[in-house]
Structures are given as C-alpha cells and as structure tokens.
Amino acid sequence: xxxxxxxxxxFSLLCVFLAFLIPLSLYIGVVKIPLSSLFSSEIIIxxxxxxxxxxxxxxxxxxxAGAVVQGVFRNPLAEPYLLxxxxxxxxxxxxxxxxxxxxAIPLAFLFSTFPISxxxxxxxSKEKTILLGISISFLTSSMASLLMYLSGERLYKIFLxxxxxxxxxxxxxxxxxxxxxxxxxxxxxxxYRELNSLQFGDEYAEQTGVDPTKYRKVFLLSSSFLVSVxxxxxxxxxxxxxVVPHLVRLLTGRGNYKYLIPNSILLGGILTLLADDxxxxxxxxxxxxxxxxxxxxxxxxxxYLLWRESKxxx
Amino acid sequence: xxxxxxxxxSVKYNSVEALKxxxxxxxxxxxxxxxxxxxxxxSTLLKAIYKALRFEGEIKIRNRxxxxxxxxxxxxxxxxxxxxxxxxxxxxxxxxxxxGRTPHLSPLRPExxxxxxxxxxxxxxxxxxxLKDRDLxxxxxxxxxxxxxxxxxxxxxxxxxxxEPTSHLDMRNSIETMEKIKEIVxxxxxxxxxxxxxxxxSRYCDKLLLLKEGVIHSMGRPKKVITEENIEEVYRVxxxxxxxxxxxxxxxxxxxENQS
Amino acid sequence: xxxxxxxxxxLLISLISALALNxxxxxxxxxxxxxxxNKAVQFVKIxxxxxxxxxxxxxxxxxxxxxxxxxxxxxxxGAGDKVVGVTSYCDYPPEAxxxxxxxxxxxLNLEKIVSLNPDLVLAFGDLQLEYVNRLEELGFKVxxxxxxxxxxxxxxILTLGKILGREEKAVEIISEMKGEITKLRKxxxxxxxxxxxxxxxxLYVVGKGTFLDNLLEELGIENLAEEKGYYxxxxxxxxxxxxPVILFLGGRETIESPLREKLTAFREGKVFYLxxxxxxxxxxxxxxxxxEIAKALDP
Numbered sequence: 001x002x003x004x005x006x007x008x009x010x011f012s013l014l015c016v017f018l019a020f021l022i023p024l025s026l027y028i029g030v031v032k033i034p035l036s037s038l039f040s041s042e043i044i045i046x047x048x049x050x051x052x053x054x055x056x057x058x059x060x061x062x063x064x065a066g067a068v069v070q071g072v073f074r075n076p077l078a079e080p081y082l083l084x085x086x087x088x089x090x091x092x093x094x095x096x097x098x099x100x101x102x103x104a105i106p107l108a109f110l111f112s113t114f115p116i117s118x119x120x121x122x123x124x125s126k127e128k129t130i131l132l133g134i135s136i137s138f139l140t141s142s143m144a145s146l147l148m149y150l151s152g153e154r155l156y157k158i159f160l161x162x163x164x165x166x167x168x169x170x171x172x173x174x175x176x177x178x179x180x181x182x183x184x185x186x187x188x189x190x191x192y193r194e195l196n197s198l199q200f201g202d203e204y205a206e207q208t209g210v211d212p213t214k215y216r217k218v219f220l221l222s223s224s225f226l227v228s229v230x231x232x233x234x235x236x237x238x239x240x241x242x243v244v245p246h247l248v249r250l251l252t253g254r255g256n257y258k259y260l261i262p263n264s265i266l267l268g269g270i271l272t273l274l275a276d277d278x279x280x281x282x283x284x285x286x287x288x289x290x291x292x293x294x295x296x297x298x299x300x301x302x303x304y305l306l307w308r309e310s311k312x313x314x
Numbered sequence: 315x316x317x318x319x320x321x322x323x324s325v326k327y328n329s330v331e332a333l334k335x336x337x338x339x340x341x342x343x344x345x346x347x348x349x350x351x352x353x354x355x356x357s358t359l360l361k362a363i364y365k366a367l368r369f370e371g372e373i374k375i376r377n378r379x380x381x382x383x384x385x386x387x388x389x390x391x392x393x394x395x396x397x398x399x400x401x402x403x404x405x406x407x408x409x410x411x412x413x414g415r416t417p418h419l420s421p422l423r424p425e426x427x428x429x430x431x432x433x434x435x436x437x438x439x440x441x442x443x444x445l446k447d448r449d450l451x452x453x454x455x456x457x458x459x460x461x462x463x464x465x466x467x468x469x470x471x472x473x474x475x476x477x478e479p480t481s482h483l484d485m486r487n488s489i490e491t492m493e494k495i496k497e498i499v500x501x502x503x504x505x506x507x508x509x510x511x512x513x514x515x516s517r518y519c520d521k522l523l524l525l526k527e528g529v530i531h532s533m534g535r536p537k538k539v540i541t542e543e544n545i546e547e548v549y550r551v552x553x554x555x556x557x558x559x560x561x562x563x564x565x566x567x568x569x570x571e572n573q574s
Numbered sequence: 575x576x577x578x579x580x581x582x583x584x585l586l587i588s589l590i591s592a593l594a595l596n597x598x599x600x601x602x603x604x605x606x607x608x609x610x611x612n613k614a615v616q617f618v619k620i621x622x623x624x625x626x627x628x629x630x631x632x633x634x635x636x637x638x639x640x641x642x643x644x645x646x647x648x649x650x651x652g653a654g655d656k657v658v659g660v661t662s663y664c665d666y667p668p669e670a671x672x673x674x675x676x677x678x679x680x681x682l683n684l685e686k687i688v689s690l691n692p693d694l695v696l697a698f699g700d701l702q703l704e705y706v707n708r709l710e711e712l713g714f715k716v717x718x719x720x721x722x723x724x725x726x727x728x729x730x731i732l733t734l735g736k737i738l739g740r741e742e743k744a745v746e747i748i749s750e751m752k753g754e755i756t757k758l759r760k761x762x763x764x765x766x767x768x769x770x771x772x773x774x775x776x777l778y779v780v781g782k783g784t785f786l787d788n789l790l791e792e793l794g795i796e797n798l799a800e801e802k803g804y805y806x807x808x809x810x811x812x813x814x815x816x817x818p819v820i821l822f823l824g825g826r827e828t829i830e831s832p833l834r835e836k837l838t839a840f841r842e843g844k845v846f847y848l849x850x851x852x853x854x855x856x857x858x859x860x861x862x863x864x865x866e867i868a869k870a871l872d873p
Contacts, residue, residue, distance in 0.1 A: 031689035043688055046712060074402050101703065152804050156680055157701050167684060168708050190421035196413050199403060203396060206366045208469070209389025209417030253449065255403030285675060285683045 007259030014266035054169040055276040056269035063268020065223040066241025071199035080241035083133030087141035088112040094147035112228040164235035164291030192257035239298030317504040323371035347519030354525040389417035393471035408446040414468035436467040455482030474505040492518040623720035634694035641698030643857035650858040723788035769817035846870035
C-alpha cells in the first residue's frame with residue numbers, strides 16, 4: 001500500500017505549487033509579455049489576471065461542491081451538477097435565443113437554481129430528492145436539446161458556452177464571485193462535523209445529533225447556488241467536481257471533511273487553472289474550451305481511481 | 315429516577331404496526347436486553363427511543379419528554395451503536411470516534427485537547443487503540459464494531475442503545491464486549507441492548523424484554539422470561555432450558571401443524 | 575410555513591442576482607473620449623448595424639476585422655495596409671492571408687486582438703456580441719456590420735468609406751455592384767425557381783428573409799423554401815417541392831443518395847455547385863456570387 005501524505009503536508013505542497021503556477025499562468029498566452037513587464041502590462045492586469053483568478057475560484061468551488069454532494073448523497077459518483085443544474089443552465093441559455101439574447105446569462109442562472117431549489121425544499125427524504133432531481137435533469141436536458149436543435153446558427157455559440165470558458169473573465173466578475181464562494185467555503189468549513197456524520201448515512205447522523213434533513217437542505221441549496229453562479233460565469237466544466245475530492249482522499253488516505261475541504265479548494269483551483277493554461281497553450285492561437293480539457297484529462301484519472309477503488313472492495 | 319421511561323409506545327410503518335403499546339423503564343446500572351425473532355420490532359424500538367422515527371405514546375429521558383428535546387440534546391444523553399455500518403469514503407477509527415463528540419461541539423466550540431483525549435481513551439477501553447489511524451474500510455466487521463462502541467462511549471450519553479453489538483464478534487470478543495458493557499453500565503449508565511444470542515443475553519442482562527410481533531410478550535429477570543414455554547411460543551422452536559442464569563439448548567423446529 | 579418563506583427568499587435572491595448579472599453584461603459603452611471637442615482632428619459620426627451611434631476621431635490606422643466579408647470590404651476600399659488582424663477564414667485577397675490571425679469566427683482570441691492595439695475593430699453579425707462588449711469595456715472602438723440584404727451591404731460599404739475617408743471610392747464600388755446586378759436581372763434566365771442547400775445531410779436549406787434569399791429576389795429568382803431563416807428540411811418536403819434547380823453551397827461532392835432518382839433537378843442535371851465564398855459573404859464579391867447563380871441558371 002502506498003504511503004499517504006498527511007493532509008497538512010498536501011496542503012503545504014499545493015500552496016507551494018500554486019505560488020509557482022500563478023506567475024507561470026500569467027506568462028502563458030498567445031501574446032508573449034516580457035518577464036520584466038509581467039506585472040504592469042495591461043493585458044495581464046485586465047485580461048489574464050482576472051481570468052486565472054476566476055479559473056482558480058470556479059475550480060475550487062466545483063471541487064468543494066463535489067465533495068459536499070458526494071457526502072450528502074453517500075455516493076462516490078456524485079458531482080456538483082447532479083440535480084439538473086447544468087442542464088437547467090443550458091436550457092435557460094438556449095431559451096434566450098428565442099426571446100432576447102441579452103437575457104442569456106440571467107435565464108441560465110434562473111433555470112439552474114430554480115428547479116433544484118424547489119426540489120430540495122420540497123422533498124423530505126434523500127431518495128425523493130434524488131429521484132426528483134434526476135427526473136428534472138432529464139426533463140431540462142431534453143428540452144434544452146430540442147431548443148438547441150431549433151436554434152439554427154446559434155448552435156455553435158451555445159456549444160462553446162456549454163464547453164466552458166474563462167475567456168471573458170473580468171475583475172467585476174471576480175468582485176461578485178469571490179464573496180459568494182468564500183461564504184460558501186466558510187459555511188461548509190464551519191459545519192464539517194455535520195458533513196462527516198451525514199456521509200455515514202441519515203441514521204448515523206441522527207445518532208450523532210445531526211438532523212439529516214435540515215443539513216442536507218442547507219448543504220444542497222448552498223452548493224447548487226454556488227454551482228449555478230459559477231456556470232453563469234464560466235459555462236459547464238465537468239470532472240473537476242467529481243475527480244478532485246477523490247484525488248484528495250486518495251492522496252491523504254482520509255475523507256474527513258476537516259481536511260478534505262481546504263485541500264479540495266487548493267487542488268480544484270490548481271487543476272482548473274492548469275486546464276485553462278493548457279486550453280490556451282495547446283492549439284494556440286485558438287483556444288480549446290476548458291470543459292473539453294478537463295474532460296479529456298479527467299477521464300483517465302477517473303478510470304484510474306475507479307480501478308483502484310475496485311481493488312479494495314472484494 | 316429512571317433514566318428512560320416508555321409508556322404505551324406504538325410505531326406504524328405504512329399501516330403495518332411494527333410496535334404496539336410498549337412500556338418499559340430503565341434505571342442506572344441496568345442492562346435491559348431486547349430479544350425476539352426477526353421482524354418482532356427490536357430495531358424499531360431502539361429507533362423510537364432516540365427519535366429516529368415517529369411514534370405514539372410517551373418517551374421520557376430522565377423525566378423529560380423526548381419530543382421536546384432537540385436532536386443534539388438527545389444525542390448528548392443517548393449514545394447509539396448501530397448494527398450495520400458501511401463507510402463509503404476513507405475514514406480513520408479515531409476520526410470516527412471523534413464524530414461522537416459532535417453533539418458537544420459547535421462552530422463556536424471546536425474540538426479541543428479534551429475531546430481528543432476522550433476519543434483516545436474510548437478506543438483504549440475497547441482495546442482498539444492500535445486501530446486508531448486505520449481506515450475503517452480496511453477493518454474486519456468485529457474491529458469496526460469495537461470502534462462503533464468506542465464512539466458511543468466518547469459521546470458520553472448515559473443511555474446506551476445497542477443493536478446486536480456482538481453479531482460480528484467471535485466468542486472471545488463477544489464475551490469481552492459484554493463484560494465491557496457491564497463494566498461501563500456499572501459506572502452509572504443504563505443500556506438497552508438488542509441481542510440475538512439468548513445465552514449471552516441471559517448471562518449479562520439484568521432484565522429482558524421478549525418481543526413478539528411488536529408487542530411485549532414477557533418482561534422481567536432472565537429466569538422469568540427465558541422459559542421453554544415462552545421460547546416455543548415466540549420463536550416457534552423446541553428448546554431445553556436449564557440453569558440459573560438460564561441456558562437455552564435448541565432441539566428442533568416446531569412444525570406447521572402448530573401454527574396459529 | 576418556514577419552507578415557503580425560505581423558498582420565497584431564494585426566489586428573490588435569484589431574481590435580484592439575475593438582474594444584477596444582466597446589468598454587468600450590458601454596462602459597457604466605455605467610450606472614454608469626450609464627443610464634441612472642438613479640435614483640429616475631425617471626427618466621424620456613423621451608425622452601425624446594431625443601431626449604435628459611434629464617433630470616431632480621425633482615420634483609423636490599425637484595423638482588426640472579425641469576418642471575411644469585412645476584410646474584403648477593407649481591401650476593396652484600398653485600406654488593406656491598415657489591416658493588422660484578420661480571422662482564419664479571411665482568405666481574399668491573398669494579401670489578407672499574410673495578416674495576423676486573431677481566431678476563427680466565434681472562437682476569437684481576445685488577448686491577440688488587444689495586443690494588436692487596434693483603433694478600430696470591425697465585428698460581424700449578432701453572434702459576436704460578447705466580444706464586442708468586452709472589447710468596448712477595455713476601451714476599444716468596435717463597429718458591427720450585420721447586413722440582412724443587398725442594401726445592407728451597400729450601406730456597410732458606404733459607412734466604411736466614411737470611416738476611412740474614402741467615400742468616393744465607396745460610391746464607385748457600390749454603383750459598379752448595382753450595375754452588375756441590374757445587368758443580371760435583365761438577362762433571359764429561363765429557370766427562375768430554385769432551392770438553395772447548404773448541406774445534404776442534413777438538408778440544410780436557405781430560407782426566406784436570409785441574405786441569400788434577398789439576393790435571389792434581386793435577380794428575379796424565386797426561392798422555393800417556405801420557412802424563414804436557415805433550417806433543416808425533411809426529405810419528403812424536398813420531394814414534394816421538387817425544385818427544378820438546386821443550388822448547392824456545401825462544397826464539391828457528388829451527392830450519393832436514393833433521393834437522386836426522385837428529384838427532377840438531379841435527373842435533368844440541374845444541380846449546380848456554387849462557391850460559398852462568393853455567395854455567402856455579404857461583401858463586395860457578392861456580385862460574383864450573383865453572376866455564378868445567373869450562370870448556373872442560364873449557361
């Protein structure tokens with residue numbers, strides 16, 4: 001059995017890595033900025049810096065939301081878009097092209113938060129939540145597909161948005177998103193004990209004095225709100241939410257949320273940032289949408305993780 | 315004062331009456347064993363006591379109505395050792411025992427040295443301190459069970475509810491565990507233990523409650539409850555009972571012609 | 575009930591957030607310049623196809639074009655040397671291919687555009703809005719062309735002429751184009767009913783109200799497509815319409831399909847391949863496209 005890193009060690013390593021990654025990411029890009037003027041170039045300040053900030057923040061948000069959702073549903077295959085968030089967003093976005101295009105982003109946001117909020121508030125049991133969530137997910141997904149089919153030449157645009165992109169990041173976005181995601185991080189960090197209990201099942205939670213229904217609602221609502229907001233800013237970025245928590249668990253040998261959350265924040269942010277760097281680097285000057293990079297690199301990682309898991313469960 | 319009091323408790327699942335009119339009381343230093351065939355309502359009874367499902371009737375903890383207590387409060391007084399436990403994600407034994415401290419902690423009152431110490435001492439008591447950093451998924455059923463009991467101890471509830479605590483343990487460990495429970499209870503706690511092993515139950519429990527189809531068939535000291543008549547009526551098996559505390563020797567199954 | 579109240583709060587927050595986000599996206603007419611300064615440098619006032627009034631100070635010297643039709647217009651007006659950035663689809667005239675590439679059509683590279691430091695960006699259509707907004711936010715001048723018909727093209731050429739101070743040349747080009755179109759209209763074209771396809775699988779049809787539809791109209795040719803816009807037609811529909819002539823813009827390929835026997839156009843050899851570069855770019859070369867269409871219908 002491989003030796004594990006202690007969570008604190010992993011955290012420190014990730015911090016160091018991030019410290020190197022930031023200037024590197026600022027440097028990468030079609031436009032080569034000389035190192036001497038790295039921090040004064042307008043392109044860097046107005047375009048790349050907000051971009052890598054958003055990539056990091058969105059990545060960490062997705063990773064933590066994924067970890068939370070996996071614990072709440074006790075399902076290693078759960079991921080942040082689970083209950084119809086991404087398909088709802090796509091539906092809203094596509095819908096706007098039939099009315100007013102400026103409404104694309106607000107509609108995407110509405111359709112991604114609305115259904116899931118209703119579901120979470122309305123259902124009392126975990127099973128009901130999952131069933132409703134999956135049904136809504138299928139429903140919105142099929143409606144979105146219909147709209148996409150009818151959208152004609154808009155299709156390419158919708159497709160690009162779905163695939164995820166940090167291209168248009170601005171400091172205004174950072175200003176809005178940062179408080180949202182930090183409050184979420186704060187929330188789940190404060191209640192990590194409840195998460196720890198929840199992940200062993202509703203009964204176990206009750207036995208340790210944690211109201212499973214109440215906390216499930218709190219965690220799901222906050223997670224889906226955060227994920228919806230992130231979809232608005234960056235489209236759908238897959239795999240990060242699913243794979244990063246598992247990677248952290250694998251590296252540290254622990255699933256305790258006390259350590260899982262901070263490490264997921266760092267690892268999720270770093271990996272997404274790396275993906276964004278790759279998206280700019282590989283086919284320059286064209287950019288591969290970030291979602292595609294995360295899927296391509298995420299799939300083999302996922303396969304490896306599943307293979308490892310299967311070895312432990314005879 | 316009684317630690318726990320049940321009066322006319324009934325539980326209904328989808329129009330099936332899993333429990334009907336159950337009344338009992340538990341005092342300090344007492345181990346109450348709950349026995350009965352599968353589906354007789356044993357686990358249901360435990361779940362009702364820590365308010366994990368809806369019930370009719372009254373349940374009082376130290377004279378406080380269960381319905382008026384928050385989940386946290388209940389967890390401070392009642393420690394539950396579940397029968398089954400399937401971890402999905404990696405978690406160490408010590409971390410699991412620490413979750414037992416959750417009812418005593420809050421965002422404003424995080425874990426301290428004291429909590430860590432209590433967790434480690436609980437593991438030591440159960441002879442499982444060597445497992446403290448081991449992943450729960452990589453333990454045997456018996457080892458996990460010990461850790462779960464340690465968690466219940468760390469929770470510091472004065473009422474212990476256990477659902478078949480020895481089901482995964484071999485003979486030596488079973489006896490060790492029951493001895494440990496006896497010792498713990500003698501320090502001023504009370505325990506309600508669902509048992510499947512009648513002999514262990516008769517040896518270690520102060521009182522027994524025999525359930526049949528959700529209703530109390532008989533309750534009292536082991537000698538009074540474990541009789542050939544009672545066992546035959548409830549379990550539908552022919553047995554020989556002798557000794558004090560009573561030992562049960564199974565002889566055979568009662569055939570269909572005696573079914574009511 | 576507590577649940578309902580919570581739901582209402584969430585609804586409210588979502589609505590407010592949605593509106594706030596909407597604000598951010600559309601708040602960006604960041605023209606930093608004061609508009610009516612009395613300076614020696616002249617300013618030009620134009621209206622682009624998004625109906626925005628844009629003021630330009632002086633003649634732009636560094637222009638980035640975000641569509642091939644724009645590029646062709648720029649070169650036609652003799653401003654090719656001012657072009658500093660084009661898309662990968664801008665292949666005409668050959669000099670255009672030597673310019674810096676800033677992306678494809680919807681996958682443009684903002685950083686590249688910014689690094690070229692243009693004083694004018696010529697965008698296209700209504701699909702590049704996000705780029706337009708972002709560039710304007712960063713302080714660049716963007717003019718958007720989105721011609722829906724021939725008159726739209728003439729207008730764009732004129733506007734561009736005004737921007738470049740080459741209005742005479744613009745007028746010249748336009749009258750030449752109009753002349754050619756008139757000539758073509760007077761031709762004795764026998765076949766006057768066509769269907770225009772962009773692809774065979776699926777049957778992507780050029781419908782009513784599109785650019786190409788208008789061109790056909792100008793030439794006195796009837797577009798047999800019934801719906802508006804670009805849409806996919808079912809094979810049954812195609813068979814029932816059975817156009818006498820099919821114009822195919824999807825590139826040179828022999829169309830193998832069981833439909834061949836059922837369609838008059840195939841049987842009579844009246845399926846013509848047209849160069850999409852000449853027929854789908856709403857720029858000066860559209861006349862050449864029109865010529866091709868006319869030639870196909872009356873060889």
